[in-house]
Amino acid sequence: MTSGSHNRNDDTVTVELLQRYDRPGPRYTSYPTVPMWSDAVGAEAYREALRNASVRTDEPVALYVHIPFCRSRCFYCGCNTCVTQDMEAPRNYLDLVYRECEEVSRLLGDRRGIGQLHFGGGTPTYIGVEGLTKVLAKLRSHFDLLPRCEMSIEVDPRTAGRRAVMELRQLGFNRVSFGVQDFDPDVQKAIGRFQSTDRVREVLNAAREADYAGINFDLIYGLPQQTPESFAQTLTTTIEMHPDRIALYSFAYLPRLRPNQTSIKEEELPDTQTKFQLFSDAIRELTNAGYRQIGMDHFALPQDELSRAQEDGRLHRNFMGYTVQAAQEMVGIGMSAIGYIDNTFVQNASSLEAYQSAIETEGLAVYRGLKLSRDDVVRRYVISELMCNFAMVYDQLESRLDVNYEDYFASEDERLEPFIEDGLLRRDAEGLKVTPIGRTFVRNIAMAFDAYLKDPSRGGTFSRTI
Numbered sequence: 001m002t003s004g005s006h007n008r009n010d011d012t013v014t015v016e017l018l019q020r021y022d023r024p025g026p027r028y029t030s031y032p033t034v035p036m037w038s039d040a041v042g043a044e045a046y047r048e049a050l051r052n053a054s055v056r057t058d059e060p061v062a063l064y065v066h067i068p069f070c071r072s073r074c075f076y077c078g079c080n081t082c083v084t085q086d087m088e089a090p091r092n093y094l095d096l097v098y099r100e101c102e103e104v105s106r107l108l109g110d111r112r113g114i115g116q117l118h119f120g121g122g123t124p125t126y127i128g129v130e131g132l133t134k135v136l137a138k139l140r141s142h143f144d145l146l147p148r149c150e151m152s153i154e155v156d157p158r159t160a161g162r163r164a165v166m167e168l169r170q171l172g173f174n175r176v177s178f179g180v181q182d183f184d185p186d187v188q189k190a191i192g193r194f195q196s197t198d199r200v201r202e203v204l205n206a207a208r209e210a211d212y213a214g215i216n217f218d219l220i221y222g223l224p225q226q227t228p229e230s231f232a233q234t235l236t237t238t239i240e241m242h243p244d245r246i247a248l249y250s251f252a253y254l255p256r257l258r259p260n261q262t263s264i265k266e267e268e269l270p271d272t273q274t275k276f277q278l279f280s281d282a283i284r285e286l287t288n289a290g291y292r293q294i295g296m297d298h299f300a301l302p303q304d305e306l307s308r309a310q311e312d313g314r315l316h317r318n319f320m321g322y323t324v325q326a327a328q329e330m331v332g333i334g335m336s337a338i339g340y341i342d343n344t345f346v347q348n349a350s351s352l353e354a355y356q357s358a359i360e361t362e363g364l365a366v367y368r369g370l371k372l373s374r375d376d377v378v379r380r381y382v383i384s385e386l387m388c389n390f391a392m393v394y395d396q397l398e399s400r401l402d403v404n405y406e407d408y409f410a411s412e413d414e415r416l417e418p419f420i421e422d423g424l425l426r427r428d429a430e431g432l433k434v435t436p437i438g439r440t441f442v443r444n445i446a447m448a449f450d451a452y453l454k455d456p457s458r459g460g461t462f463s464r465t466i
């Protein structure tokens with residue numbers, strides 16, 4: 001990595017800079033990253049972690065519930081989904097979810113407070129408002145949803161309209177995320193997902209009327225048929241609609257791993273240069289429109305709580321995304337759900353059959369995970385601070401974890417030089433600070449602190465950082 005021709009006083013994310021830093025790398029939704037987890041952690045280890053965590057009765061827990069069903073499969077999809085029209089399947093699934101809930105709450109004992117609740121999928125609204133009402137009642141019978149609980153749900157505008165959005169608010173949901181991806185009809189055809197601009201506007205207006213906070217649009221760049229012109233139009237429409245938050249994901253084309261992606265014609269994909277262009281245009285347009293860059297691929301209006309939390313260095317990130325809630329521990333319920341409890345990552349079985357059989361025989365369905373070492377905990381803190389708050393303060397590292405940065409990270413610190421030369425990172429007496437332009441490359445900076453990347457034999461297959 002060299003500083004090349006980049007002008008460090010220029011705060012534009014150029015295509016040249018994107019090209020230079022584009023390499024395979026983790027997304028750091030967790031550290032250590034998922035490929036490092038193993039089946040050494042199973043149901044027994046999870047039971048022990050939950051029991052250990054049960055003593056921290058004053059600390060709220062974050063809860064994730066996975067609803068894996070979808071009516072059809074979008075061609076680009078990389079999620080763990082079950083495509084079905086069978087209405088019995090969700091009913092059977094929810095019975096398993098209830099059993100898992102019971103077992104988890106039994107092990108957590110008096111630790112009942114929930115500070116953050118997220119429903120993801122799949123399509124959570126597949127089970128309808130009626131199904132979600134039942135799940136919430138069940139959760140409420142085992143846990144206390146705290147008064148300031150952040151309750152969020154992913155909504156597919158194709159299957160949930162104005163009425164559903166209103167009803168979900170009455171159920172208690174107070175954050176909502178809409179899967180938009182792209183407004184262009186040709187792109188929508190190429191990804192097998194049709195939803196009109198009017199429909200998106202309808203659900204957005206309903207969410208505003210119902211007084212949701214943190215209304216989010218998911219967009220994807222790098223999709224088939226996307227051009228700089230067509231994507232500029234999608235960005236213009238998005239900016240005009242003015243959602244509070246935008247998550248802008250890079251499309252990873254992996255047809256051998258995800259057979260549904262073979263429906264995408266490779267020749268319709270933008271080439272690498274164009275993909276960089278789409279990303280750099282999006283950063284420019286969204287920031288010019290007043291959005292703040294939260295993490296490398298998330299944007300929020302200045303008045304949104306995520307922007308304010310980032311300014312104050314209080315932003316957190318977990319598998320549900322960015323949050324202002326400080327729940328350190330997280331329980332995942334349902335097929336493929338991920339949790340973090342008592343310094344242990346756990347993941348449930350990722351197929352419906354395996355999930356069902358594990359819940360029926362053991363009451364829990366964890367099939368892999370990782371118990372963090374002391375070194376993992378230290379590095380996780382540094383990486384999380386950089387990814388969320390774009391800064392790492394030496395004194396805080398010392399006071400929280402009793403670690404002296406200079407002593408502990410002497411060799412990592414040397415690896416930061418190219419980022420400093422390229423104007424992506426600043427280092428002073430207080431600590432490290434990612435510059436505005438460096439935000440786009442924060443994954444690359446975090447990689448300097450990842451101990452597992454030093455050992456290629458333990459490496460996983462990662463998507464590219466840009």
Ligand code: SF4
Binds near residue numbers: 123179
């Ligand atoms: S709705 Fe979401 S989870 Fe379902 S197939 Fe489409 S992209 Fe995948």
